Amino acid sequence: xxxxxxxxxxxxxxxxxxxxxxxxxxxxxxxxxxxxxxxxxxxxxxxxxxxxxxxxxxxxxxxxxxxxxxxxxxxxxxxxxxxxxxxxxxxxxxxxxxxxxxxxxxxxxxxxxxxxxxxxxxxxxxxxxxxxxxxxxxxxxxxxxxxxxxxxxxxxxxxxxxxxxxxxxxxxxxxxxxxxxxxxxxxxxxxxxxxxxxxxxxxxxxxxxxxxxxxxxxxxxxxxxxxxxxxxxxxxxxxxxxxxxxxxxxxxxxxxxxxxxxxxxxxxxxxxxxxxxxxxxxxxxxxxxxxxxxxxxxxxxxxxxxxxxxxxxxxxxxxxxxxxx
Numbered sequence: 205x206x207x208x209x210x211x212x213x214x215x216x217x218x219x220x221x222x223x224x225x226x227x228x229x230x231x232x233x234x235x236x237x238x239x240x241x242x243x244x245x246x247x248x249x250x251x252x253x254x255x256x257x258x259x260x261x262x263x264x265x266x267x268x269x270x271x272x273x274x275x276x277x278x279x280x281x282x283x284x285x286x287x288x289x290x291x292x293x294x295x296x297x298x299x300x301x302x303x304x305x306x307x308x309x310x311x312x313x314x315x316x317x318x319x320x321x322x323x324x325x326x327x328x329x330x331x332x333x334x335x336x337x338x339x340x341x342x343x344x345x346x347x348x349x350x351x352x353x354x355x356x357x358x359x360x361x362x363x364x365x366x367x368x369x370x371x372x373x374x375x376x377x378x379x380x381x382x383x384x385x386x387x388x389x390x391x392x393x394x395x396x397x398x399x400x401x402x403x404x405x406x407x408x409x410x411x412x413x414x415x416x417x418x419x420x421x422x423x424x425x426x427x428x429x430x431x432x433x434x435x436x437x438x439x440x441x442x443x444x445x446x447x448x449x450x451x452x453x454x455x456x457x458x459x460x461x462x463x464x465x466x467x468x469x470x471x472x473x474x475x476x477x478x479x480x481x482x483x484x485x486x487x488x489x490x491x492x493x494x495x496x497x498x499x500x501x502x503x504x505x506x507x508x509x510x511x512x513x514x515x516x517x518x519x520x521x522x523x524x525x526x527x528x529x
Contacts, residue, residue, distance in 0.1 A: 207240060209272050210264075213301040216294065219270040223251050225260035228312040228341065228528065231299055233328065235319025235347075235507075236437070237430035238266030238291075241416035242509045243318075249517030257528055259314075262302060267294040268429040271419040285373065285432040288320075288440055292327045299328065303338050314342040314524060318509065319473060320437055322348030326450045333458045340460045342527050344520060347468055347506045351445050351482075354438040355475035366435050373435070377428030384422045393418050400510060413510045445482065454486055456493050464523050465496045466516075471506045495523070 211217045221240040230250065232243055240263045247261045265271070268286045286294075303311045313332075317325035322345035332338045353359045365372055383392070396417050401409050420426060446454055456463065467479055487496040501515070508516045 207244070207272070209270070210298070210302075213305050214294075214298050216267050217270065218267065218294070218298060219265040219272055220298075221247060221261075221263045223247060223259075223261040225251070225258045227258040227260065228314055229303065230259050230261040230314045230316060230524075231295075232261070232263040233295055233315065233317040233321035233324050234263060234266065235317075235321045235349075236266075236434050237420050237426065238269050238321070238433075239271060239416055239420055239426070240265045241271065241419055242413065243513075244416075245410055245412045246509050246513035246517050249514045250521055253518055253521035254524060257524070259524075264295065264298055266291050266429075266433070269426045271423055271426065285429060288324070288433065288436055291433070292324050295324055295328050296331045299332075299338065300335075308337065310337055310339055312339050312341045314344070315340060316344040316346065316520065317348070318346045319349050319506065320353075320433075320441070322346070323350050323437075323441055326350065326453050329458045329460065330450060330453055340458055342462050342464070342524060343458070343460050344464045344466065344523065346466045346516065346520070347471055347474065347508065348465055349437070349441065349473050351441060352443050352475045352478040353441050353473065355478065357472040359438055359473065359475070362434060363438050366438070373428040373430075373432035376431055377424045380421060380427040381424035384424065389418070389422060392422060396421070407511070409511055410513070412513075417510075443478075445485065454491065454494070456491075461493065461527050462523070463494045465494070466499065466519065467497070468499045468504050468506060468508070469502050473506050497523075 207219055207221050209217050210220050219240055221244050232247065234240060234243060243263045247263060251259060251261060267290065299313070303313070315325050315329055325343060325345060329340050329343050332340055354363050369375065393414065396414050400413065400417060420430070452458070465482070467474065483496055486494050504512045504515060
């Protein structure tokens, strides 16, 4: 089920990972770095764990993070740095046109999202709250970074680097460009096996994860875009759990059947106090449509798509089946 480039239904050619199906459409919004390659195994496992639903699955890369585009190799070509708002607009346009192109009179849609993709999913789901064709049934926010990212362990480190070093995207992008010119791709791949090759239980990383990481680090333009977007996240995604642009999200003015938040125990991108605030505020009977889950297995990490796609896909499948039972 190969990665492909969508050109004809969206203004900007976009890498997508697509699995055909006749059932509800699963639309996965990635985190950062937003390469659809990181989610291929997760989506394959999700499909395998929901055979009765015959799900169609679609995961776009973020705009500007298209590994199949020639300009991803060169810092001086292609899109300039794209904002979070532009990424939201990109996801809305693709979903709307994808469903319209399928000639469906009405289509049930499941929005899944990872990390900062959850922040985007809040806005994407509300964009379709009165849509006559797209019916959002389920919204899943996996290891969501929807507030106070800068207060997390990794967020504080990124803020420090931005303040002390500055222009991180450009600097690291240049370094990536230099490495890609200096070191053969096969050597970089071998290095990645040593860097991310085993999880905290000493299990080897799937080849899909190594391939995705290789596609990332050998594309300087993507490195720059990912770091620039990450820096914007630190200053844009603040303490307000319901800013003006998502008013009504938690109260379910999007009218979806279930909102599911999935946290891992030790998340270096999620501030513990913010997570506790979300659970305290929305994890009660007043919000019966909201299901908040904290993963009991401590070894599963924020970046589950690197090592734990199978485990998280099984959990996701169970939640989806509850809605469509």
